[in-house]
Amino acid sequence: MIRHIRHPRDLRQSVCGLPAAGVQRWENDPTRVEYTCEDCYTLLPEAQRPDDANHPPGDPTLIDTLRRIVGNRQHAKIDGVLVDLWSASVTVLIWDQLRDDKRQRLLTLPSHELILRCIAIYTRITAKRDHQ
Template identity: 70%
Template sequence: MCGPPAANVHRWNTGIEQTCEDCHNLLSDAARPDDAHHPPGDATLIDTLRRIVAHRQHATIDPVSADLWSASVTVGIWDRLRDDKQQRLLTLPSHELIRRCVAIYTHLTENRDSQ
């Protein structure tokens, strides 16, 4: 192998220029430090989304990849919701919570554009 074993990789780095075939095969199995698992009801999901926005990156939340745009839209909508609506959204799986916030954002921007 030309580099460290994938199990020892602590930072996800896609800028590896010279790697052998074994390294390419192992690197995809390395755990990404930004992978997150949030069961329904876990309020730290919003903290993870805020971290995505702050670092201007993406992360894998449960099995779904969350990009910068969907994270920023979700956080923006979340901050404007009442507490009871936030608690209702928290009962959903993380991908569904993000999808619902994006749907709210889309609905609001479509209404604004049509006026």
């Protein structure tokens, strides 16, 4: 079932224009692309703004950009993907704990993949800690 994002200024419709009466499920977190209407996601005002930073794979300044997001306590758009404060802080937290060879392996990935891998590592670590 495709979920829609509620329009920020008109609660009677979704971002893609579908009336609220026709929506069966609402998405609360617009960053979850896999279950959200693609039109809702791409029409969000935040998604249409220009990129704050571009980092090709292998660019170590990506971590500096993520540290800036954490320091400013403000999300940013990196390589076409909105990165929120939590994702940036988790990525920096995991990055600081990794050995240099693991960092170099992660740097070969596109920026969104690097962030998702760090979040996955964080999730596994916290899940183990919660079950003990």
